[in-house]
Amino acid sequence: MNRPHARNALGHVFVSELLGALARLRDDRHVRVLLFRSGVKGVFCAAAFPAPTIAAMDGYALGGGLELALACDLRVAASSAVMGLIETTRGLLPGAGGTQRLPRCLGVALAKELIFTGRRLSGTQAQALGLVNHAVAQNEEGNAAYHRARELAQEILPQAPIAVRLGKVAIDRGMEVDIASGMAIEGMCYAQNIPTQDRLEGMAAFREKRPPRFVGE
Secondary structure, three states: OOOHHHOOOOOHHHHHHHHHHHHHHHOOOOOOOEEEOOOOOOEOOOOOOOOOEEEEEOOEEEOHHHHHHHOOOEEEEEOOOEEEOOHHHHOOOOOOOHHHHHHHHHOHHHHHHHHHHOOOEEHHHHHHHOOOOEEEOOOOOOOHHHHHHHHHHHHHOOOOHHHHHHHHHHHHHHOOOOHHHHHHHHHHHHHHHOOOHHHHHHHHHHHHOOOOOOOOO
16 A cells, blocks of 8 residues: 555545455455555555455554454554554544454454544554554564564465465354354355365375475365
């Protein structure tokens, strides 16, 4: 995201371009992980995307910026990053998913406290609460979170891409229903993975004591 004159404010054109880029990538089976980062130093700021998505927050992620990060599967922040749903301090309330995603991430009471107060958190504080997966010390270039997010993506890349995508579906859909229905969703996702070449490759690699070579089929 590179809109320096507006510090990556989520305007109509900006969001439309972002959604357009996502639409072009959505059906690309070669995409295994998608990273969201800022091209504007010190600022971060949809992700209904089939592959895992990672938000790299190296600077400010306030209001809509944090809501975009909450839409990602994983979040990495510099320890000095600043984030919060600050809309109530401006006479507003979160309107891009924050009131729904934050309580699903942190629990209802804590989400209410953060939204009611408009509190700002550092990356370190956010990790302690479970809002971000990893918090790392910032470097001189101001892109430590981006580098940690790339490392995390490198851990995901070797895994079977269809299984990873179906795992994401099972988790996301399962969290919206009761556990019995969630188990049924998991079973359907598991069944979809059974006929894949990657499952056979994984079993063969295990038997032959070698690394698997997954192709996403």
